Amino acid sequence: MTLARPHTDPELRALLADMPLMPQLNTEVLAQIRQFPPTPIETLLEGRSVDRREVTIPSPDGARIPLEILRPAGAGRSTTAAPCVYWIHGGGMVMGDRFSQIDIPLEWLDRFGAVVVSVDYRLAPEATGTTLVDDCYQGLLWVAEHADELGIDPTRIIVAGTSAGGGLAAGVTLMARDRNTPAIAAQILIYPMLDHRNDTTSSQQYSGGPGVWTREMNEFGWRSVLGDLADENVPSYISPALADDLSGLPTTYIDAGTAEVFRDEDVNYATRIWAAGGQAELHVWAGGFHGFDALYPQARVSAAARRTRGDWLDRILNPATDA
Template structure:
């Protein structure tokens, strides 16, 4: 069978991807190699920002340690907003510093306190463990909001790729379990659907890409290994949720030239169908994660600026200063 046609990449991104090593799928051996790649040092990410940094360890529901990093502007006002960040990496790689430059831009623009979580990874920690770790971190933030100088009514959950899926998952959990109030959720190219059967998923199969259908299947198989196939929790695979009503305002974006495009569009559509508020951006020519891979590319600059502007409006709906 001939491969499906793919939307054209943005020319600038195509040139950048042309010199980037891409693989058709991840294997256990490749995953081991990818995990050995060093993270960007937190000191380099913070640069010259005037930021107070605090490291804490929170107990997971099973007693395991979950590391959180709390980054606060040194001049943070009382009852500051908070962005709770979940990193990408397919729930199989990455750490709490991955893609951290994105929420640090929000710290700069809005004065928000950023909290980032080191949830445990599959396949060593499959099933509901990653999303439950993230939810435990959210509960800890809400419980310690006074101590942290956070306004508990202005907590935004956010993430990219797998982190976007986890942000969607804990938002569903908070709604269903009567958990902490979430002001809004930002889901950037989120990994939402374990079914892996959409048109965009099939378009990005068989040939190298930033994230392919085959790599997506590998990651989902690692996460779902110990779950019954007929009862995949919506908190793990948010597209499985029967009901998307009662969710906070939601920002979803994706590239037109990526594997998650259609499941992300569908999620926004279902939020609208349930009477909710969602803002959806599909960036023409964008590959998966283009805004984090190539932050200085013209399309990435536009995508990041648009997302930051939306967050600023959510945090300050009357136009008041952060």
């Protein structure tokens, strides 16, 4: 039985009609997708005065983790330390790189003078288990330890990610809380991939047929990173929805669309943060499918989502003071 679905926003639906959608995701299709060249970062940086630097840091198992550092040109001469956005890209944990969806945090570089650091974590199925989130955590540690060198304020480090990157951002934030380092000022989880169980109503609604990200694609992504790991052995750092305790987290921003797989797990995560006494701002955009504002930033609902995220971040970075 096919479940009824919320309607896609009409403007997004018209734009989506011209996009070829994947009917499935498997090992062969993934290999083909990975052959497509990503959008050159130079294209995204056109018209921006940005200094670039790449560093490669070691992981505990000896692998090398690339980090891309983007900062407003001339920021090194400023006497004021900048906020930092630590960016974790999406791609179902099986694709993408440190430049994926980076136009989103580049808006915050423009608006707030933020230093953006994007991590190139290893991907499944070549990397499995906690490897992906461990890579992201090691990159965050490096950023905090090199705050002076990077010209960033260690009290204003924002961890942010989209889709799989949103789930990894949630996992990294749980790690930082449990290990008491580094300090994270806030987390921004953009339609995050939080729950490997893949059994919510919204997951079942978006099952079958082609799509941007369906229940079956989600299952492939999770199977790729978890392998044969039994449900009872899945760490909450990989699947943050499993965390028993969501207290003590930094202030959190979560958004999703009504017309996507992750809607219900994202709403539930925000609800559980509130239940634990934490602060979370939740937005569920009517008619938004998965990745809507990354794919079609020109749509009105996408512009509203991006603007609202930016306004929230403005309140976090520039809190009002008493007169």
